[in-house]
Amino acid sequence: xxIVVLVKQVPDTSDVRKLDLNTGLLDRxxxxxxxxxxxxxxxxxxxxYKDDNKGTEVVVxxxxxxxxIKSIRKALSMGADSGVHIVDDxxxxxxxxVTSLAISKALERTGYDLVVAGNxxxxxxxxxxxxxxxxxxxxxxLGFLVNxxxxxxxxxxxxxxxxxxxxxxxxxxxIVTVTERFDYARFPNFKxxxxxxxxxxxxxxxxxxxxDAAEVSSLDRTExxxxxxxxxxxxxxxxxxxxxxxxxxxxxxxTNRLV
Amino acid sequence: xxxxxxxxxxxxxxxxxxxxxxGYPDIAALPGFEHADLDTVVGILxxxxxFMAKVVAPTNRAGDExxxxxxxxxxxxxxxxxxxxxxxxxxxxxxxxxxPEEFGGGGFPRTIGLIIQEMMMSANMAFSLCxxxxxxxxxxxxxxxxxxxxxxYLPKMVTGEWAGTMNLTEPQAGSDVxxxxxxxxxxxxxxxxxxxxxxxITFGDHDLSEQIVHLVLARTPGAPEGTxxxxxxxxxxxxxxxxxxxxxxxxxxxxxxxxxxxxxxxxTCVLSYEEATGYLIGEExxxxxxxxxxxxxxxxxxxxxxxxxxxxxxxxxxxxxxxxRQGRAIGATEDSPxxxxxxxxRMLMTQKASIAAxxxxxxxxxxxxxxxxxxxxEDARKRADEIVGLLTPICKSxxxxxxxxxxxxALQIHGGMGYIEETGVAQHVRDVRIAAIYEGTNGIQAxxxxxxxxxxRGGASVREFLATxxxxxxxxxxxxxxxxxxRAELKTQLDALEQATMWIFQNGMxxxxxxxxxxxxxLRMWGLCTGAWLLARAALAGQATGDPEVAETQLVLARxxxxxxxxQCSGLLPAVTAGARDLFALDAxxx
Numbered sequence: 001x002x003i004v005v006l007v008k009q010v011p012d013t014s015d016v017r018k019l020d021l022n023t024g025l026l027d028r029x030x031x032x033x034x035x036x037x038x039x040x041x042x043x044x045x046x047x048x049y050k051d052d053n054k055g056t057e058v059v060v061x062x063x064x065x066x067x068x069i070k071s072i073r074k075a076l077s078m079g080a081d082s083g084v085h086i087v088d089d090x091x092x093x094x095x096x097x098v099t100s101l102a103i104s105k106a107l108e109r110t111g112y113d114l115v116v117a118g119n120x121x122x123x124x125x126x127x128x129x130x131x132x133x134x135x136x137x138x139x140x141x142l143g144f145l146v147n148x149x150x151x152x153x154x155x156x157x158x159x160x161x162x163x164x165x166x167x168x169x170x171x172x173x174x175i176v177t178v179t180e181r182f183d184y185a186r187f188p189n190f191k192x193x194x195x196x197x198x199x200x201x202x203x204x205x206x207x208x209x210x211x212d213a214a215e216v217s218s219l220d221r222t223e224x225x226x227x228x229x230x231x232x233x234x235x236x237x238x239x240x241x242x243x244x245x246x247x248x249x250x251x252x253x254x255t256n257r258l259v
Numbered sequence: 260x261x262x263x264x265x266x267x268x269x270x271x272x273x274x275x276x277x278x279x280x281x282g283y284p285d286i287a288a289l290p291g292f293e294h295a296d297l298d299t300v301v302g303i304l305x306x307x308x309x310f311m312a313k314v315v316a317p318t319n320r321a322g323d324e325x326x327x328x329x330x331x332x333x334x335x336x337x338x339x340x341x342x343x344x345x346x347x348x349x350x351x352x353x354x355x356x357x358x359p360e361e362f363g364g365g366g367f368p369r370t371i372g373l374i375i376q377e378m379m380m381s382a383n384m385a386f387s388l389c390x391x392x393x394x395x396x397x398x399x400x401x402x403x404x405x406x407x408x409x410x411x412y413l414p415k416m417v418t419g420e421w422a423g424t425m426n427l428t429e430p431q432a433g434s435d436v437x438x439x440x441x442x443x444x445x446x447x448x449x450x451x452x453x454x455x456x457x458x459x460i461t462f463g464d465h466d467l468s469e470q471i472v473h474l475v476l477a478r479t480p481g482a483p484e485g486t487x488x489x490x491x492x493x494x495x496x497x498x499x500x501x502x503x504x505x506x507x508x509x510x511x512x513x514x515x516x517x518x519x520x521x522x523x524x525x526x527t528c529v530l531s532y533e534e535a536t537g538y539l540i541g542e543e544x545x546x547x548x549x550x551x552x553x554x555x556x557x558x559x560x561x562x563x564x565x566x567x568x569x570x571x572x573x574x575x576x577x578x579x580x581x582x583x584r585q586g587r588a589i590g591a592t593e594d595s596p597x598x599x600x601x602x603x604x605r606m607l608m609t610q611k612a613s614i615a616a617x618x619x620x621x622x623x624x625x626x627x628x629x630x631x632x633x634x635x636x637e638d639a640r641k642r643a644d645e646i647v648g649l650l651t652p653i654c655k656s657x658x659x660x661x662x663x664x665x666x667x668x669a670l671q672i673h674g675g676m677g678y679i680e681e682t683g684v685a686q687h688v689r690d691v692r693i694a695a696i697y698e699g700t701n702g703i704q705a706x707x708x709x710x711x712x713x714x715x716r717g718g719a720s721v722r723e724f725l726a727t728x729x730x731x732x733x734x735x736x737x738x739x740x741x742x743x744x745x746r747a748e749l750k751t752q753l754d755a756l757e758q759a760t761m762w763i764f765q766n767g768m769x770x771x772x773x774x775x776x777x778x779x780x781x782l783r784m785w786g787l788c789t790g791a792w793l794l795a796r797a798a799l800a801g802q803a804t805g806d807p808e809v810a811e812t813q814l815v816l817a818r819x820x821x822x823x824x825x826x827q828c829s830g831l832l833p834a835v836t837a838g839a840r841d842l843f844a845l846d847a848x849x850x
Contacts, residue, residue, distance in 0.1 A: 077306070187314070188306050190352035190365055197299070 001053065001152065003046040004112040005080065006103065006130075007039045007062045009071040010123040017123070024224030025093050026123055028065075035071040038118030040078075040185035042178045046116050047079045047186065049150045057081050059110060063091060063102055069201065077188035077196035084110050088206040090213055095222035100132030105209040107137060110202070114155055115175040119144050130177045140170035146181035265578075266316040266571055268308025268378050272618065274301045275809065277370070279800035280793060281622045286368050289633040295367045303371070307353055308378050315382035318344050322385050322524025323686045327465065329516045335464040335526045341386060345467040349419040353379070354390045358397060362413040369556075369632070370625040376560055377621070380567035384690045385524030389422055389462045391560055395553045396423025396474045399491065403541035403549050411499055412472055421470040425557075426457040426494075426530065427550070434703055436476065436550075437485035443477035443492055443537060453477055453494055453537040456514070456529065459697075463528025464496075464513040470505060471496040473530070475537060476546050483544065491546035492537035511535045521689030554699070555651045559624050561698040562654035565662025566617040568691040572669035573610040575684055580607060580672055597672070606668045612820040613661050616790030619797060621658065623789075624650040645720045649712045650789070652704035656779075657786025659694040660701060666691050705778035708785070709763060710771075718764055725757055728792045734799050741814060745795055745821035749788075755829035756788045762836045776842050777835035784828045784835065791817070791825040 011017055011031030018027040043060065050056040060075040062068050063086040072083040086102050094102070107115060120127030134141035145157035145168075155176055156169035188196075206216065239248050253259045277283035278297055287296045318340040325338040348354065357372025358364025372394075379387040397416050400409055415421040432438035441455025453475055457463075464471065473494040482488030497505040510533040517527040541549055580598035588599035597603045627650065630643035666687040670677035677684050695701045713721050735746035759781055767774035794817035801813030 073302075074306075187310050187347070187351055189350060190303065190307075190356055193303055193306055194294070194299075194365070 001055070001113050002057045002059060002111055003049065003114045003116060004059045004061050004107060004110060005039065005043045005046050005075070006115065006117040007043070007060045007071055007075055008036045008121050009033045009062060009064045009068040010036045010121055013037070013122050019227055021227045021229060023093065024227035033067060033070065035074050036118060036121050038120070038122065038178065038180065041180065041182035042116040042118055043075055043078060043080065044185040045148055045178060045182055050079070059084060061103065061106055061110065062086070063099060072201055073196050074188065076199045077193040078186055079192060082199055083201035085201055085203045086209070087203055090206060090216060096126050096128050096132060097219050097221065098216055100129050100136055101219070102206060102209065102211060103129070104133050104136040105211055106204060107133070109209060113172045114150065117175065117177045119177040119179050130175055134175050140174045142168050142170055142174060142176045144179055145176055146179055148176060148178065266312045266382055267574055268312055269570060270301065270304050270308050272615070273304060273374055276619055276622050276797065279804065280619050280797045281626045283370065283626065286370060286626055286629045289629065290635060291366065291633060292368055295371065300371055303356070304374055307375055310351055310353065311378040311382040314344050314347050315379060315386055318386060319383040320683060322383055326523035327516060327526035329513065333513050335466065335513055335516060335528065337465050337467060337526070338524050341524060342467055344386065345389065348390070352418065354393065354419040355417050358417045359401065362409070363417045368629040370622060370629055373559065373563060373621060373625040377563050377567045380564050381571045383524065384564060384568055385522040388522065388525045389465065389467055390419060392425055392461050393419065393423040395425050395557050396472055398553050398556055399474055399540060399549050400493070402552050408493060408538060408540065411503070412493065415470070416472060420468060421472055422462060422465070422468040423472045423474065424460055424463055426460055426473050426475040428459045429456060430458055434700065437489065439476055439478070439489065441475065441477040441532065443479050443490060445479065451492060451537040451539060452534040453492060453532045454534050456531050458529050460528045460530050461525055463526065463530045465526055473511060475532070476550070477537070479543050486547045488544055489546035490543045491540045491549045493540060494532065494535050494537040498536060509535045521686070521692055555647055557698050558651050558655040558704070559621065561694050562658030563621045564694040565658035565660070565691060566614060566621055568687050569610065569614055569617070569662050569665035572666040572684060572687040573614055576610070576669035576672040577607060603672060606672050608819050609824065610665050610668055612794065612816045612824065613665055615797070615816050616794050616820055617658050617661055619793035620650070620789055621654055623793060624654050645715055646724060648715065649721060649724060652708040652712065653782060653785045653789060655698065656701040656704040656782050659691070660783070662691040662694055702779060705782040706775055708782050709767065709774050709778040713760070713763060721760065725753065725760070728753060728788065731792055731795050735795060738799055738802060742798065745798070745818050748821045748825055749791055749795060752788055752791065752825050752828040755832050756784050759784055759832055759835040770838065773838035776839035777837065780831040780834040784831050787825050787828040791821050794820050
């Protein structure tokens with residue numbers, strides 16, 4: 001069984017995140033780059049299956065600039081067996097269409113039985129790349145799982161909505177996305193960090209994936225029309241109680257759609 | 260209002276010191292450390308710091324509030340969360356990093372081990388004592404144990420699955436360890452029957468590990484009086500079977516645990532040995548030599564506790580100073596956060612600059628430990644060992660004295676809230692207070708500096724070190740006007756330190772009491788000068804990085820310390836050279 005975990009390097013969620021107002025892109029130098037926590041949770045689920053099932057191979061796949069290798073190494077130090085790093089200058093600022101194309105090609109190259117992704121990243125919050133990969137590769141998608149059970153032939157889990165819980169399953173190969181209901185990841189241990197240095201990481205360009213630049217540029221691409229700074233926080237509203245405070249408060253909450 | 264202490268491991272500060280101030284690349288170049296290059300080390304420290312902040316630090320409050328508890332059946336229960344955190348610590352393997360690969364360790368330099376300790380001590384000082392004492396016991400076994408003992412005990416102690424303790428103190432034998440009376444009677448089968456009572460045994464019993472390996476100082480029948488008649492034994496809580504499994508309970512019992520001012524999470528035990536089975540380490544009557552091996556190491560670690568708890572308290576007080584609004588600073592149009600007031604700034608800068616100086620000092624000492632063990636050249640090893648001997652009492656005393664002073668400043672910044680336990684900053688003041696006392700009181704350290712270390716090679720050792728510190732003068736002269744004030748102050752204060760040193764050389768032999776009378780202020784002069792010297796080196800290194808932010812931070816810290824803290828040094832000169840006259844002028848009844 002080969003499980004490929006998709007890993008995105010994002011700016012630390014606890015740091016201040018900045019939008020470059022000229023490009024409309026995230027300023028990736030503004031915060032410490034880390035593995036998106038949702039991907040760590042997915043990795044943990046894959047590693048637990050590996051813990052119980054010898055012969056399981058866990059591959060982490062990341063598309064990102066040179067320094068995304070740091071996130072791949074972190075995943076390797078937690079217990080993944082090998083890494084795939086898609087690096088290509090033409091991918092800077094890639095949207096979901098381009099990203100899903102590159103990742104799909106890399107998945108075909110690496111081979112997979114199960115692909116584990118996060119439901120959405122904490123930087124872009126798009127949440128559509130896994131669905132696009134599913135379509136490009138023609139494999140079933142089990143999205144927004146709150147738990148997951150993997151067997152040799154299929155993957156199953158629960159998806160919770162406002163109205164109930166759906167039990168879903170799919171034969172392998174398949175792609176799943178995990179939610180924050182999955183457990184926190186394990187900490188890398190000292191031995192894991194030392195052995196991670198020796199684990200193989202396959203660094204590939206778009207050309208090596210068989211994607212030519214013309215194909216990428218021919219794709220419809222998301223365009224950023226404009227970017228504006230978040231308005232500064234304004235002072236709160238004070239309601240003086242002259243006997244009508246309750247009514248004023250209700251009206252305030254209603255007009256601001258807070259209730 | 261409960262301000263939760265959120266520990267942020269200062270890995271960037273540490274990495275800067277390693278690369279630019281204490282010469283870590285030279286250590287990584289020593290034979291045997293090929294795998295411990297700077298990049299690898301920083302990667303490890305980042306993960307380790309993350310672990311300490313997320314797993315260990317959250318246990319700190321519960322540890323203080325609940326404390327370790329002695330149960331009626333004689334067992335000891337640690338506070339909520341300690342057991343789980345310890346298990347994760349063992350699984351992560353952080354204790355094994357600086358230990359020999361032969362026994363399952365990572366074979367990393369002592370310098371790196373000390374940084375791991377610092378971060379663990381910041382996260383939870385009480386918790387950190389269990390691994391710290393285990394490491395002490397491991398070092399004794401490594402240096403003096405026979406192969407059988409090493410094979411039997413070390414692998415599981417290196418992982419942390421088994422913990423260790425150090426049993427020196429008895430009610431009548433504290434600073435005077437030679438007065439101990441615990442007996443060790445040979446049984447004729449190679450083992451000894453150990454009987455007696457030990458007090459102040461840190462983590463003497465607990466529920467963190469399945470086995471506890473006690474290192475016990477005791478006397479064999481007919482042994483000479485004093486320290487010359489002390490032997491060192493291993494006494495496991497459970498006897499170990501031939502196959503390595505745990506056997507019968509050895510009769511060593513926890514009579515009680517102490518109710519202490521701080522480090523409540525660390526059980527401080529009274530242990531009673533009733534013909535417990537012990538195994539001799541090394542030779543009979545050579546126990547003190549074994550203790551001395553561990554002493555430098557443990558004293559550096561305890562000095563680092565002062566730094567570590569000061570760091571935690573500083574972080575907390577900085578957050579508070581940014582959030583707490585009171586009155587208006589000069590020129591402000593609305594209520595100001597207290598960080599805008601000059602006196603609060605003074606307290607913060609005093610903490611930050613002192614912490615930077617202490618960390619550089621601890622890491623410098625640790626780096627010389629590595630050189631003393633791993634330099635291919637014997638003379639280089641010897642010289643490094645001399646410097647370790649000189650710096651160790653300074654690190655221990657200055658580190659823990661400042662630990663007390665800086666945590667007190669952090670509390671002061673909190674105003675009345677600081678005095679309320681709920682705020683959590685009082686814990687740091689209480690926790691760190693013991694560090695100036697145990698592992699040889701700070702007074703004992705000062706006596707060690709004056710009585711033992713100054714005389715090494717007839718004083719040449721210390722004079723050479725002073726000359727080394729003077730070498731920074733030329734670099735400061737070349738570095739430009741910004742460095743001029745620190746250069747001038749450093750020169751003035753090194754002159755004062757040299758004058759004090761000369762006075763002790765001239766008077767110490769004829770009047771030892773006069774030299775001892777000034778020993779503590781003398782040690783502080785050393786702490787101030789070495790701290791300022793290292794900060795000056797850091798400032799020069801900061802400028803050389805070409806990173807304007809690093810350069811500015813390092814320059815300001817060094818300049819503030821040199822201009823505003825270092826001058827205390829020459830103010831201490833009169834106390835160093837006053838002799839003992841007025842200390843003894845009034846008799847005891849007049850005091």
